[in-house]
Structure formats: structure tokens, C-alpha cells
Amino acid sequence: MALLVVGSVAYDSVETPYDRVEDALGGSATFFSAAASFFTPVHLVAVVGSDFQTAQVDFLRERGVDFSGLTIEEGKTFRWKGRYLENMVDRETIETQLNVFQDFNPILPASFCDDATVFLANIGPELQYHVVRQMHRPQFIAMDTMNYWIQGAPQELRRTLATVDALLINDSEVRELSGETSLLKGVKKIQTMGPKTLVVKKGENGAMLFHESDLFVCPAFPVDRVFDPTGAGDTFAGGFMGTISMKNDFSVATLRQAMVFATALASFAVEGFGVDRLRTLQKAAINQRVQRLYEMTHFELESLS
Amino acid sequence: MALLVVGSVAYDSVETPYDRVEDALGGSATFFSAAASFFTPVHLVAVVGSDFQTAQVDFLRERGVDFSGLTIEEGKTFRWKGRYLENMVDRETIETQLNVFQDFNPILPASFCDDATVFLANIGPELQYHVVRQMHRPQFIAMDTMNYWIQGAPQELRRTLATVDALLINDSEVRELSGETSLLKGVKKIQTMGPKTLVVKKGENGAMLFHESDLFVCPAFPVDRVFDPTGAGDTFAGGFMGTISMKNDFSVATLRQAMVFATALASFAVEGFGVDRLRTLQKAAINQRVQRLYEMTHFELESLS
Numbered sequence: 001m002a003l004l005v006v007g008s009v010a011y012d013s014v015e016t017p018y019d020r021v022e023d024a025l026g027g028s029a030t031f032f033s034a035a036a037s038f039f040t041p042v043h044l045v046a047v048v049g050s051d052f053q054t055a056q057v058d059f060l061r062e063r064g065v066d067f068s069g070l071t072i073e074e075g076k077t078f079r080w081k082g083r084y085l086e087n088m089v090d091r092e093t094i095e096t097q098l099n100v101f102q103d104f105n106p107i108l109p110a111s112f113c114d115d116a117t118v119f120l121a122n123i124g125p126e127l128q129y130h131v132v133r134q135m136h137r138p139q140f141i142a143m144d145t146m147n148y149w150i151q152g153a154p155q156e157l158r159r160t161l162a163t164v165d166a167l168l169i170n171d172s173e174v175r176e177l178s179g180e181t182s183l184l185k186g187v188k189k190i191q192t193m194g195p196k197t198l199v200v201k202k203g204e205n206g207a208m209l210f211h212e213s214d215l216f217v218c219p220a221f222p223v224d225r226v227f228d229p230t231g232a233g234d235t236f237a238g239g240f241m242g243t244i245s246m247k248n249d250f251s252v253a254t255l256r257q258a259m260v261f262a263t264a265l266a267s268f269a270v271e272g273f274g275v276d277r278l279r280t281l282q283k284a285a286i287n288q289r290v291q292r293l294y295e296m297t298h299f300e301l302e303s304l305s
Numbered sequence: 306m307a308l309l310v311v312g313s314v315a316y317d318s319v320e321t322p323y324d325r326v327e328d329a330l331g332g333s334a335t336f337f338s339a340a341a342s343f344f345t346p347v348h349l350v351a352v353v354g355s356d357f358q359t360a361q362v363d364f365l366r367e368r369g370v371d372f373s374g375l376t377i378e379e380g381k382t383f384r385w386k387g388r389y390l391e392n393m394v395d396r397e398t399i400e401t402q403l404n405v406f407q408d409f410n411p412i413l414p415a416s417f418c419d420d421a422t423v424f425l426a427n428i429g430p431e432l433q434y435h436v437v438r439q440m441h442r443p444q445f446i447a448m449d450t451m452n453y454w455i456q457g458a459p460q461e462l463r464r465t466l467a468t469v470d471a472l473l474i475n476d477s478e479v480r481e482l483s484g485e486t487s488l489l490k491g492v493k494k495i496q497t498m499g500p501k502t503l504v505v506k507k508g509e510n511g512a513m514l515f516h517e518s519d520l521f522v523c524p525a526f527p528v529d530r531v532f533d534p535t536g537a538g539d540t541f542a543g544g545f546m547g548t549i550s551m552k553n554d555f556s557v558a559t560l561r562q563a564m565v566f567a568t569a570l571a572s573f574a575v576e577g578f579g580v581d582r583l584r585t586l587q588k589a590a591i592n593q594r595v596q597r598l599y600e601m602t603h604f605e606l607e608s609l610s
Contacts, residue, residue: 205510219522256604
């Protein structure tokens with residue numbers, strides 16, 4: 001069963017205190033597909049401009065990403081330019097050129113409408129809703145969002161939230177969306193808005209999976225050097241949804257495994273600019289990090305008598 | 306075998322956005338003992354003023370804390386007054402009255418000098434060193450420190466660091482002490498200064514154990530409401546060292562278990578003002594949270610084929 005992703009394909013220009021890159025292949029749907037394609041066939045829906053170099057995504061085609069939902073419009077591809085601060089977490093946007101993305105209207109190819117698992121990457125909530133309405137019988141829909149939509153389109157966001165099974169979100173966004181200072185209270189409140197599953201991403205502090213009343217916590221995989229954090233969240237989402245789609249199972253046990261694969265994938269994403277590291281990545285390296293995450297969290301349970 | 310702790314016994318006045326308390330029993334040695342006494346006999350060395358109400362520590366005596374190293378000096382007990390901000394993490398000190406603590410000179414009762422495990426709570430590094438020199442054959446020495454000493458007494462701190470097995474420290478202090486932005490690089494650098502074991506505390510983001518090249522990560526236990534974070538770090542240290550002293554074992558397996566008990570204990574500490582919650586705590590409740598931490602981190606290891 002294929003996994004549908006609707007999001008952006010973009011060119012990112014990134015500066016870090018150590019290095020810089022111009023027009024690196026990026027975008028939420030790109031990072032997502034680069035990760036998910038290790039697990040499952042991916043159906044991608046996005047828009048690019050006539051300047052887009054399609055050969056750049058050949059490596060994704062070879063890994064089973066179907067680009068028949070990629071529209072090429074007259075004009076320029078979405079571009080983002082940003083700078084990371086010394087801590088490699090905080091960043092400032094230097095420039096956002098929406099270009100052809102401004103009029104993005106995701107129309108799914110007919111064959112994509114039967115996909116069982118769906119990821120709505122970080123696009124406007126009204127577009128996300130429009131995608132959901134085109135699906136025939138989706139079994140598991142997950143979505144991303146950000147502060148921009150939480151503030152700017154709260155009603156549209158609530159309407160989309162009510163239709164999804166899972167929300168992937170940063171810890172600060174949990175507080176913003178729920179209005180609660182306590183993360184736990186915030187999560188419970190958001191669960192009443194629709195998604196029974198919440199994945200709370202905390203960067204170098206790992207991620208938490210709330211599934212109904214179950215809680216699973218996965219540490220980040222520690223990397224020696226963060227090269228470029230751009231796309232880590234979308235790569236995480238790709239590993240998460242990829243695992244679920246591969247197993248075609250939505251149990252807590254699978255969701256937990258999906259968290260761990262997601263964590264491993266995200267750790268590779270930050271080790272290169274854009275999708276560079278994900279391009280050459282091998283399954284053996286992914287398995288090795290999953291094994292190490294297991295070892296990092298294992299202890300012998302004993303009681304105090 | 307008993308566990309020695311040298312630190313402070315104090316009265317804390319704490320304000321939070323929700324509540325306040327005046328002159329609550331606190332101090333690093335108090336929180337530490339309140340936690341460690343669930344696991345092992347504790348030998349406490351500290352100083353208080355003539356205003357100290359000794360009956361307040363009767364509950365610790367009953368749990369096997371030996372106060373023969375508590376000196377009572379003419380004058381007032383150490384007092385700290387602070388205010389927590391809305392996020393219940395950041396705080397500002399309103400007033401610090403060192404009082405009799407200013408001239409604290411820890412002289413160990415003769416019988417304490419044979420203790421196998423030692424915790425040097427957050428006091429001046431020259432006092433910590435003075436304690437180490439009085440020990441006969443300690444098997445495992447751990448210490449705490451803070452930015453005040455990292456900045457103000459770097460040489461004394463390095464001398465003490467060279468004598469200990471373990472350092473318990475916050476993540477921001479790792480960066481300060483090592484001068485490295487990367488946590489991993491910072492930890493490796495500090496390991497060359499003496500302690501082969503580093504426990505990096507990250508508050509609500511859990512704690513990491515670095516033991517030589519081994520890494521263990523433990524999430525924080527999520528509590529519904531943080532009442533007062535004061536003393537959480539010392540309580541964590543008490544749970545950690547208590548476990549090690551109880552087992553009289555210094556293997557990685559024991560250190561990992563110690564991290565989990567420490568995490569459970571710290572989660573109780575924040576649920577009341579001062580040591581209130583630790584006063585009434587029962588072993589069954591500790592075991593329950595350890596069990597839940599096990600469940601929170603467990604997943605079935607599987608490879609991507």
C-alpha cells in the first residue's frame with residue numbers, strides 16, 4: 001500500500017556558522033519522501049516551477065517515489081533562505097519566495113485517492129482539508145502544522161484537525177495551539193480536537209508519542225556534528241509514516257517502532273545540507289542507529305524492596 | 306555500607322505563579338538525604354544555625370539518616386528566597402543569606418571517613434576537595450557543581466574534578482565548563498578532566514548518563530503539575546547515589562538503574578514545596594513510577610529488510 005504526501009518541493013539556501021549552501025533541494029514533501037521511500041512506495045503531490053531540475057529527484061524515483069502528482073507550473077520554484085544561529089537550533093528567515101507555491105491547489109491523481117496512509121505536510125490547513133476530502137477510504141491520516149497557521153488560520157486548522165488521526169507538532173506549538181503551559185494538559189486538550197495520536201517533537205531532546213492514554217518517549221540520536229537541521233522534522237515524519245505504511249498496522253507497538261525509525265532517519269538528515277545525506281543512506285546504517293537507540297534506552301527493571 | 310553527603314541544610318522561601326511558601330526545609334543535603342534514605346543509610350555533614358528546628362528532620366532520622374555530622378553554630382541557618390517564572394523552570398533569586406554557611410568547614414566524624422560512596426553536593430570546590438582528602442578508601446565519589454564555581458573558582462574546581470568518579474551537571478553547565486557548543490564534545494572533554502561518568506540533567510527533558518563510551522538516556526517522568534522545582538536536582542542525585550550505595554556496585558547496569566530511580570524520585574520532589582512530598586512518599590509509589598518509565602521507553606527491536 002502506498003503512502004501519500006502532500007507538501008512542498010523547494011530550493012533552500014542555508015547559512016550556518018560553519019558553512020553555507022545555495023539552492024539545495026528541499027521542501028517538506030522532498031524530505032518526507034526521501035525518508036519514507038526506505039519503507040514503502042510514496043505518492044507525492046506538490047508543485048514546482050519551470051526552473052525545477054527534475055533529474056535531481058531521480059534518486060527518489062529509483063526508491064519508489066511516484067511523481068505523477070508533481071505539477072510543473074510556469075514560474076519559479078518555492079525558495080527559502082535562512083540562517084542558523086550558533087546553537088544550530090534557532091534560526092532566522094532571510095527570505096521566503098512562495099513563487100508557484102502561492103497558488104498551490106493540490107489535486108490528487110485518481111489512483112492516489114485510494115491510498116491508505118496520508119501525510120499532510122506543513123501547508124495551509126484549508127489545502128490539507130481539501131486533500132482529505134479527495135481521499136476515498138484513508139485508514140490513517142497524519143498532519144503537520146506550524147505557529148503561522150495556529151495564529152493565522154485557527155478555524156481552518158480546527159476543521160482539518162477534526163479529520164485526522166495523528167498530529168506531528170513541536171513542543172512549543174503544543175502550548176500555542178492548546179493555550180496550556182503544561183505539555184501534558186496541552187496534549188490532552190488537542191486530543192479532544194480530533195487526533196488521538198500526538199507526536200511531540202523536541203529537537204535534540206527527542207520526541208514523545210501520545211496515543212490515547214499511552215505514552216512513549218524516544219531520545220534523539222546524538223550526532224557528533226549537526227550540519228544543517230533544515231528538514232529534520234519532515235524527515236522524522238517520513239520515517240514515522242513510512243514505518244506505519246510498510247506494516248499497514250496502526251497499533252501502539254507499530255507506532256512506537258515508527259517513532260524509533262523516525263528518530264534514526266532524522267539524525268541522518270541533519271548530517272548534510274538538504275537531502276544530501278539521505279541520498280546516499282543505506283538501510284544497514286538505519287538499522288544500526290535503531291539498534292543503538294534500543295541500547296541507549298534499555299535498563300533492567302527492578303523493584304525497591 | 307553508608308553513603309556520605311556533604312552539602313547544605315537550609316530554609317527556602319519560594320514563590321511560584323500559583324503559590325508561595327516561607328522557610329520551607331530545604332538545602333542540597335536535605336533533598337539528597339530524603340531521596341537516598343529510601344535505599345541506604347545516609348551520613349550527612351552540614352551546618353545549621355541555632356534557629357534550626359531539629360524536629361523537622363526527625364522523619365529523616367527515622368529513615369536512617371545519621372545527623373552526627375550536622376554542626377549547630379551560633380547564628381542563623383542558610384536561607385534562600387526565589388521566584389519561579391510562568392514556565393516553572395526559569396527562576397530569579399530574590400535573596401541569599403549564607404549566614405552560618407559562610408564559614409562552613411566540613412570536618413567528617415571519624416566513622417564517616419570509611420564510607421564507600423560519597424556525594425559532594427553543590428558547595429565550593431575547595432570544600433569538596435577538603436572532604437575527599439578526609440576519606441580513607443572511597444569507592445565511588447560523585448559531585449555536583451554550578452556556573453558560580455565554573456566561573457569563579459575554575460582552578461579549585463579542576464583540582465576536585467580530577468579526584469571524582471562522577472559529575473552530575475546541567476546541560477548548560479556542560480557547555481560552560483567545557484567551552485564546547487556540542488554537548489557530546491563537551492562531555493568527552495570533561496571526561497578527560499577526571500570523572501569517567503557524567504550525568505547530564507535536562508529538567509523536563511530527562512537525563513543522560515555517559516559512562517566511558519556508554520550512553521543511556523532516561524526521559525523525565527511526566528507530572529501533571531509542577532508545584533516547586535527547588536531541590537529536584539539534589540533529589541535526583543539522592544536517588545542515583547542511593548541506588549549505587551544500596552547495590553554497592555558500580556557497573557553500567559547499576560548506573561542505568563540508578564538513573565531511573567533518580568528520575569522517579571525527582572518527579573516526586575517537584576510535586577510539593579520543599580521536601581513535603583518526599584516526607585510521605587512510600588516505596589510502592591517509587592516502584593510504580595520506575596515501572597512506568599520502563600513502559601514509556603520500551604519498544605520491540607526490529608530491522609528494516
